Amino acid sequence: MMEPLFSDPMDGQRSLNDRLAAACSFTALRTCFPILTWLPRYNLTWLRMDVLAGLTVGLTAVPQGLAYAEVAGLPVQYGLYSAFMGGFVYCVFGTSKDVTLGPTAIMSLLCSYYIERDPVYAVLLTLLCGIIQTAMAFLRLGFLLDFISYPVIKGFTCAAAVTIGFGQVKNILGLKGVPRQFVLQVYYTFHRIPEARVGDVILGVSCLFFLMMVTMMKSTLRSLEDSPSSLVQAARGIVWNFATIRNALVVIAATCVAYSTEVIDYHIFTLTGKTAKGLPPFSPPSFSETTANGTHVSFNEILLDLGGGLAVIPLMGVLESIAIAKAFGSQNNYRINANQEFFAIGLTNILGSFVSAYPVTGSFGRTAVNSQTGVCTPAGGIFTGLVVLLSLAFLMPLFSYIPKASLAAVIICAVAPTFDFxxxxxxxxxxxxxxxxxxxxxxxxxxxxxxxxxxxxxxxxxxxxxxxxRPKLKMSDHGVAVVELASGLHFPAIEHLSGVLRSHALHVSPPRSAVLDCHHVSSIDYTVVNELKDLLKQFKLHDVSLVFTGLKPSVLEVLLAAELPGFIHKDSMEAGLQTLSNSPHSD
Incomplete structure (x- = not known):
């Protein structure tokens, strides 16, 4: 019966309605808005743990945000501008309960190479990174990260730890004008040690010593007895909490010392200096700027200056965050959605650019604190964001008294664990x-x-x-040459395989037949088929045969469709050898 030339338009309408209904189903909504998976079950116990974790992470995020802005080459307030948006966005769109988004040491270091200490460049880079990361999410380009191997990641993080850590030695010593390039930085730091400021050295070393001792105390808690008394358990809790907020304690103590010396007009520390007051304005980033000398820099010129940063920073941002999310997901028995994580990071950067943030990603240190404090849902990020906002609203005038040596100590201790040779x-x-x-x-x-x-x-x-x-080939001799492919066969390998078959079957005297065992080959391409066609012609010219064995149905279908001259295939190697033993060309 002939089908109608035109289908019923209502069928198309119904199909469209079905697709829209599927797209708007609760399952689809939960995929787009992961908050819907846990919000209906939210309870007071979860709220209490999220508040505790959020406040604890917030006390870590504030001093680290100030310190990482120094690494990026920006005024310290930009570290806090970058530290709060992630908590609110990730709460709705994130798929890990533990991850906290914000400024990190590695991201700050990468940004410093492209933004040229210019906040306009930094904020515009944030918007562009967010757009690129969001586009990657929609295009499902997460597979690109699979091409960055674990040794490359570890080599990068170890080098970044050394670069960032040594880059802060100049602040411990109170030196200024040290070049940023690492080799020059090492040379001029040691060359100018006699110019070190005594106050900065004493304060910086003291902060480093305190942070190291508290970190060591925290690490010893794990080796203590498993069933302690209530008194020991309480003491453990005090040490753990004390160690968790150690960065905030160091910065507060150092700021009090510096403030007391400034009040009596005794300037012995290098201070952070003037900071902007209050919350950042909510406005789109500037797409051009006019420099202090009156030069106008257009959007195209900024793009050229950012250059490779538009590829490196978005990729490293999602790589760092997803690696952290996967690690804690495995540790705490849940799975993440990589493309959804792309979207959450991208949207955080897009919205962050409207509050003068520079590019952010997941922080390993703060995520560890979040997890260890017992966070139950991504809502903990809301309370972290509130701590940062309150700091911006009320504490910014005090931040100008923070000694750079104390921030340097915080950074060095934060990046030290990532150097694992x-x-x-x-x-x-x-x-x-x-x-x-x-x-x-x-x-x-x-x-x-x-x-x-x-x-x-x-x-x-x-x-x-x-x-x-260069796939592995297993060679054997059964009166004829037998070649077994130990892996797949794709176009880069066909020349190598062809050369082996020629040298062991055609370029011997007399020429002999061969069996090619292909049971590991799952797919082939046109280049392979074309080379096999030439190879079969050469076997025919030498009056010998090439038999294929163990071909999978999909591969056999392609080879049959290619109509190769003299193509012989058998199900097993034994059948192939039997065929050649009965052939008049086998001798």
Missing amino acids: RVVRQIWRVRKLDVLPFLVTFLVSFWEVQYGIVAGVAVSGLMLLYVVS
């Missing part, structure tokens, strides 16, 4: 060749951090391509 021994034990991308990334990052990432990815890619182009 023991990973080299672990990589070496598993696969020695993987040490190469680690070392390349680590060493090149001291020239420029972003180039280190690119170099590491390039080396990893070349290693991967070499493996693809």
